[in-house]
Amino acid sequence: MTALINLAGLLLIALIISWFWLSQAGGRQRKQDATVSEASVIVKNGVYDPPTLHARAGQTLTLHFDRQDPSPCAEQVIFHGLGVSEFLDSGKVTTVTLQNPPKGEYRFTCQMQMYQGRLIVD
Ligand SMILES: [Cu+2]
Structure with missing residues (x-):
């Protein structure tokens, strides 16, 4: 009987730990997708990388363009x-630097x- 109770306790602990880890992982995922006020963009081979940027309205957005393409096009x-x-x-x-871009979608x-x-500002 005691062994059963111990097992139940262990299962409960395992459940709590895995729930905690999962919620942490979910938190990290959300952070990655979250809007940023600063981002780096690589300019190379005819594409901006990343090609889509997200920003929050009312926030100053700082972008670092790393131009690796010497052609005048870039x-x-x-x-x-x-x-x-x-x-x-x-x-x-x-x-x-983009000072407080208003809500909307912009091409760059x-x-x-x-x-x-x-650039998506929401
Ligand atoms: Cu061009």
Whole structure:
């Protein structure tokens, strides 16, 4: 009988620990998907990586563009609808700050619109 009770106790502990771990893992997952106020974007081979950025309205968004593409096509990033554009130095990281972008979806592209990115502010 005592052994049974001990087993039940162990099972309960195992259940609590696994629940705790699972909820922690879920928390980490949510954190990864969460909106950020700072992000890095690699500019290479005709694509922005990551191509989609999420931001929160009313928060300043700081973006670090790492231009690894020396072709002139990649030299500028333009945030359409936000009136923000910036020249990117080849082989360097250029920081672009978006002050309190309003809610909405914006495209960011190079000057020829071959590089295509999306900024979602919600
Ligand atoms: Cu281009």
